[in-house]
Amino acid sequence: MIKILFVDDEPNVLDGLRRMLHSMAGVWDMRFLTDPFEALQAIQDCFFDIIVSDLRMPEMDGAVLLQEVRHRSPETVRIALSGYSDQASTLRAVSQMHQFLAKPCAPDELIAILNRATVLGNLLTNKRLKRILSEMESLPSLVTLYDDIVQELERPEPSAPFVGELIARDAAMSAKVLQLVNSALFGLPNIVSDPVHATLLLGLDTLHALVFSIKIFDQFTAETVGGLSVPDLWNHCVSVARLAKRIAMAQSAPDAVAETAFLGGLLHDIGKIVLATDTPELYANVLSESQHDHAAIISLEESALGGNHAEVGGYLMGLWGFSEPIIEAIYMHHDPAKSPSTSFGALAAVHVANGLCHLLKEPEASLNNTIDHAFLERLGLNRQVPIWMDLATQTLGKENDT
């Protein structure tokens, strides 16, 4: 049973939580404590999958508690629960938590978030990988570095010129945005050199996905790590993103699915960078062994490192609070049959786009080992493959022209 520890100095808040989560009593083993010192003792005595802690507590600050938990039980997923007025303490705690929940929160929202955290807990069976990921400090830098841009993008009516100005302040991000908008994919007659103009051309949704992934890629500053070329991986991810979005549009999927497919494509192989950064020598071996057979990379990673890049990527997305369809698209991009889904979605788009990108770039690859036909059959989509193949040839052909 999943064990969850709730800590809040106000007994009535805990009572509220207990009532709210009453329906989950048979599924989760929940403990409610008002004393953070007692909470630390409890963590010491037995393993908790998740801790949900208040931030403002008189005896011990929530940030301090979560920091201690991070130290003593790094595999525990840490969620902070705090009121809107506690901005200062929230900021202080940001590097110590995986997720932040604003008080008061609706029961279904809380259950959904805890459920996702438990799925995450099960996603990675390898404890060592789990520990590496929960120790990663990426969340704070994501929050602080591109906070302004995201804040603007998440307003009901964001201003594209303003977002463009914000992007222009960050040289690396401007370069990537301009590179994308100037690639032949957009078929623009003139070179665009102004990030503000680029923003207007790309559209805010695409930009949102792009800004996020650029920021993630930028955390890994080395050009090559563990035999992996970060710029090459970035180019591959951009191709997969573009193609996944086109495939979604060709299927007349809703805009939200097309955008999820785009973001899923941009981030689908992010786990590779994490694995390569963690154990460069081992990863270099994996890469050279899988050079002629991309499909083998998952099993090679598993035997060498005890986990694969798809699960690491999915886990990371979950920790960063991404929605389920993105986690699924990344987690299952090499093995979509794991998903219970029976209709077209971001997962199918990313899986097919990735498979076709590899197929077109690697002479040894074959359609059978890059695309899961049984999965497409289940979705009733096998007949679409030739159409998607045409889209891929167009998309990648255009990229090669640039």
Ligand SMILES: [Fe+2]
């Ligand atoms: Fe992959």
Ligand SMILES: [Fe+2]
């Ligand atoms: Fe890939």
